[in-house]
Amino acid sequence: MIEVVSLSKRFGATVALEDVSFQVAAGEVLGFLGPNGAGKTTAMRIITCYIPQDGGAVRVGGLDTAERSVEVRRKIGYLPESAPLYHDMGVREYLGFVGRVRRIEPPLLGQRLEEMIEICGLKRMQHRLIGTLSKGYRQRVGLAQTLIHDPEVLILDEPTSGLDPNQIAEIRDLIKRIGREKTIILSTHILPEVEATCSRVIIINEGRIVASGTPRELTSRSQGAPRVYLTVEGAAAADVEPALRESGLGQEVRLIEALDGRARFALGCEAADPEAQLFRLAVRQGWTLTELKRETVSLEQVFTRLTTRETAES
Amino acid sequence: MRNVLIIAGKEIRSYFNSTIAYIFMVVFLVLTALLFFELQKFFVIGQATLRDFFGLVPIVMLFFVPAISMRMWAEERKLGTLETLMTLPLRDGEVVLGKFLAGLAFLLITLALTFPLPVIVSALGNPDSGALFCGYLGLVLLGASYLAIGLWISSLTENQIVAFVTAAVACLILFIIGVDVFLTAVPSWLVPFLKGIALGSRFSSIERGVIDLRDIVYYLSIIGFFLFLNMRSVELRKGA
Ligand SMILES: Nc1ncnc2c1ncn2[C@@H]1O[C@H](COP(=O)(O)OP(=O)(O)OP(=O)(O)O)[C@@H](O)[C@H]1O
Ligand SMILES: [Mg+2]
Numbered sequence: 001m002i003e004v005v006s007l008s009k010r011f012g013a014t015v016a017l018e019d020v021s022f023q024v025a026a027g028e029v030l031g032f033l034g035p036n037g038a039g040k041t042t043a044m045r046i047i048t049c050y051i052p053q054d055g056g057a058v059r060v061g062g063l064d065t066a067e068r069s070v071e072v073r074r075k076i077g078y079l080p081e082s083a084p085l086y087h088d089m090g091v092r093e094y095l096g097f098v099g100r101v102r103r104i105e106p107p108l109l110g111q112r113l114e115e116m117i118e119i120c121g122l123k124r125m126q127h128r129l130i131g132t133l134s135k136g137y138r139q140r141v142g143l144a145q146t147l148i149h150d151p152e153v154l155i156l157d158e159p160t161s162g163l164d165p166n167q168i169a170e171i172r173d174l175i176k177r178i179g180r181e182k183t184i185i186l187s188t189h190i191l192p193e194v195e196a197t198c199s200r201v202i203i204i205n206e207g208r209i210v211a212s213g214t215p216r217e218l219t220s221r222s223q224g225a226p227r228v229y230l231t232v233e234g235a236a237a238a239d240v241e242p243a244l245r246e247s248g249l250g251q252e253v254r255l256i257e258a259l260d261g262r263a264r265f266a267l268g269c270e271a272a273d274p275e276a277q278l279f280r281l282a283v284r285q286g287w288t289l290t291e292l293k294r295e296t297v298s299l300e301q302v303f304t305r306l307t308t309r310e311t312a313e314s
Numbered sequence: 315m316r317n318v319l320i321i322a323g324k325e326i327r328s329y330f331n332s333t334i335a336y337i338f339m340v341v342f343l344v345l346t347a348l349l350f351f352e353l354q355k356f357f358v359i360g361q362a363t364l365r366d367f368f369g370l371v372p373i374v375m376l377f378f379v380p381a382i383s384m385r386m387w388a389e390e391r392k393l394g395t396l397e398t399l400m401t402l403p404l405r406d407g408e409v410v411l412g413k414f415l416a417g418l419a420f421l422l423i424t425l426a427l428t429f430p431l432p433v434i435v436s437a438l439g440n441p442d443s444g445a446l447f448c449g450y451l452g453l454v455l456l457g458a459s460y461l462a463i464g465l466w467i468s469s470l471t472e473n474q475i476v477a478f479v480t481a482a483v484a485c486l487i488l489f490i491i492g493v494d495v496f497l498t499a500v501p502s503w504l505v506p507f508l509k510g511i512a513l514g515s516r517f518s519s520i521e522r523g524v525i526d527l528r529d530i531v532y533y534l535s536i537i538g539f540f541l542f543l544n545m546r547s548v549e550l551r552k553g554a
């Protein structure tokens with residue numbers, strides 16, 4: 001649905017994007033991750049035809065953004081960063097304006113307006129001037145504006161910024177719900193959000209893609225061999241340690257502590273799924289396992305590793 | 315065309331939602347009336363003519379029109395709404411034209427409200443509908459030119475005050491170089507050139523009742539030229 005081919009963009013001496021390529025299939029929810037100034041907003045602005053690129057090409061639904069700009073924009077619903085809106089227009093008035101520009105004709109327009117107000121929870125605010133709304137409600141108006149024409153493609157730049165936790169949960173649900181039929185790109189700094197909403201993630205740093213994949217792929221890839229913590233009762237630590245080594249699960253066995261007949265070990269496993277084997281081993285040896293826990297790498301750790309190493313090198 | 319009207323509608327609505335529109339309008343009308351009656355005192359009762367009225371309004375419009383146009387782009391840039399606006403499926407030209415039409419509508423409404431003034435004068439003297447028509451035609455053409463210039467300047471900055479001052483000065487210069495007092499002070503070889511580009515000299519002749527097609531074409535091309543510049547500047551500066 002969206003094809004980005006070796007996109008580059010610079011602002012004077014700053015390189016905002018450098019040879020960025022990726023694709024988003026219809027129905028996919030793609031998350032853009034990256035530290036401040038990584039180039040997320042710039043990429044979105046190019047895809048939505050707000051600014052032209054210096055090199056490369058973008059196609060949305062097969063149409064080139066440089067050549068068929070108006071048609072591309074018709075397909076897209078775009079929520080810019082911090083949802084800029086006209087302060088001296090009313091909520092309904094503004095949504096009506098966007099609807100008319102989007103060629104929604106009157107009987108349907110009123111219906112869509114009601115739907116948007118309902119979905120985005122704007123009922124109480126619908127007659128207020130936008131300038132008098134709080135940040136979270138403005139964000140909702142912005143979201144209503146992007147959804148009103150039921151676009152095939154949604155580009156959302158930090159859709160949950162400035163919202164309270166309840167609203168964030170609501171918006172995430174909404175994105176998940178509408179994401180089933182639509183192609184979405186969203187950027188965020190909140191990592192659990194990516195895990196909750198995105199089917200695929202791209203991590204950008206200093207204008208380049210440094211990683212991409214499903215959230216699971218990213219975490220498991222950088223995890224390498226799993227590390228397992230286990231605590232054994234009813235056996236001497238001195239007996240357990242060699243037994244673990246001989247089991248062939250992994251050579252890296254480390255005793256963390258031994259107290260009151262309990263021994264806690266860290267085991268660097270070579271096998272991908274060591275838990276089952278460990279259980280069987282414990283049964284054979286007559287140990288009581290009181291803890292068996294796999295160390296997990298969070299997306300957060302992946303993110304930190306990828307974006308700080310790169311920065312340090314350059 | 316439909317999109318142009320939608321944009322114009324949006325501009326007019328957001329203008330009238332803010333009190334500032336009414337303030338500008340009232341200030342313009344009060345100022346015009348006050349200055350006009352001052353002139354009348356100056357000339358002794360009954361002596362002020364239509365000519366004085368049509369000489370005065372272009373000066374007041376020098377401040378009024380840039381005040382209308384100053385926010386039209388500058389505020390979009392300041393609020394960041396330019397991004398939402400320009401990623402809607404609209405052509406740059408449609409947005410520029412829509413904004414221009416909105417400003418023009420506001421100008422026409424305000425000029426229409428000055429109508430009682432010249433009517434009073436002509437009722438006292440000899441009512442001359444031809445002169446009234448020509449005078450207003452001149453005002454509309456002149457005001458629309460100011461507007462096109464002000465709108466373009468507004469697209470170059472995100473500061474409304476800068477947009478206002480720059481536009482007022484630009485219009486003032488373009489107006490003044492065609493005024494007789496000024497023309498007597500410059501080298502004579504410059505005079506035809508200045509008269510050619512000035513906003514003021516054409517206005518004087520239209521207001522005197524000489525409707526020359528060339529003058530009208532001149533104003534229309536000034537408007538077209540600045541609207542074109544406006545399109546270019548929006549295109550170039552969107553992302554900046
Ligand atoms: N209009 C502009 N003029 C000059 N530099 C710009 C402009 N827009 C972006 N940049 C620069 O391009 C780089 C990428 O910025 P961008 O806004 O795309 O980052 P981002 O990933 O969206 O960051 P954030 O997480 O803070 O929103 C930054 O170094 C920024 O300073
Ligand atoms: Mg950003």
